[in-house]
Amino acid sequence: MEKSKTNITIADVAKRAGVSKTTISRYLNGKFEFMSAESQQRIKGIIEELNFRPNNLARSLKSSKSHLIGVLIADISNPFSSILVKGITDYCKQCGYNVVVANTDNDSEKEREYILSMIDQRVEGLIINVSGDNNEFLRDIAENHVPIVLADRPIFPTMFDTVKTNDYQATIDAITYLAEEGFTKVGYFTEPINNIGTRMIRQQAYKEACHMLQLEPQEYVIDSKDESGIENQVQQFLAHNQGQTNAIFTANGVTMISVLGAMHRLGLTIPQDVAICGFDNWPWMELIGPGITVVSQPFYDVGVECVKRMMFRLEENSKSSPEVIELESQFIIRGSTKLKK
Known part of the structure; x- marks a missing residue:
């Protein structure tokens, strides 16, 4: 009798794809280095065919990671914000992360409340379009809790990775x-x-x-x-x-x-x-x-680059000096x- 699709495991996907469970795990976590484009497409197709959905809670408990990124937007009604968020969510998905989004209405108190709430939800990092009045609070969050990447709005002096236009x-x-x-x-x-x-x-x-x-x-x-x-x-x-x-x-x-x-x-x-x-x-x-x-301004690309910088912080180097990345406008x-x- 064929196994129920709700009970499909990483082992089942690995067997069908002819690869190890480690390879499937790396694919699910967006770690594509040393993995050919052909292998990625084959694994993607089998996951879709089997309707496999990884148990994110189990993965997070096992790895002590939530695979969540918090995103705070100053004004979600601004059309640029929706494009920025799409860039963030699209690339987070590729990297095996989900996002939690909050709109602060350019209100510094709301910004602090949402950040603390997201930390309670065990986000691994924060991408913030800042209100402009929480510099020391944000410094404390980055030093004691999770890395921060700023989207579009820099802080002076530079204390976080920032992605903006020229x-x-x-x-x-x-x-x-x-x-x-x-x-x-x-x-x-x-x-x-x-x-x-x-x-x-x-x-x-x-x-x-x-x-x-x-x-x-x-x-x-x-x-x-x-x-x-x-x-x-x-x-x-x-x-x-x-x-x-x-x-x-x-x-x-x-x-x-x-x-x-x-x-x-x-x-x-x-x-x-x-x-x-x-x-x-x-x-x-x-x-x-x-x-x-x-x-x-290339707002979608700003979102993508924010996630790339966050992945660098989470997976490669959490201690290097912050960088300001400027993208060309037209x-x-x-x-x-x-x-x-």
């Missing part, structure tokens, strides 16, 4: 492009900095670009929930620069959609009344007006910044 150079390049296109005034619109590393870097890069290009720095901090306030700020920028060729650079996608909404309500035409570009390439941006010029030019000459 924010500083991308901002410099974007402002330089606007100046070369003939825009004489470039306003910088951002959400509150709030000790968030990415926002700090982009703000500093904007100031540096203005200094290099001899542009007047003009910064506006918006509240994305205050529509009338944003309208007033856009009007202030234009009133201050009458008779100039004006452009607005937004620090992230949330700021971009907030400013675009204000421009629409004010009846402004892009780019004739004011040009606009900024960070984050949300899918609809090529459909708005003449299309929005953007700095497109500057996509569309009609929102093209002046008729």
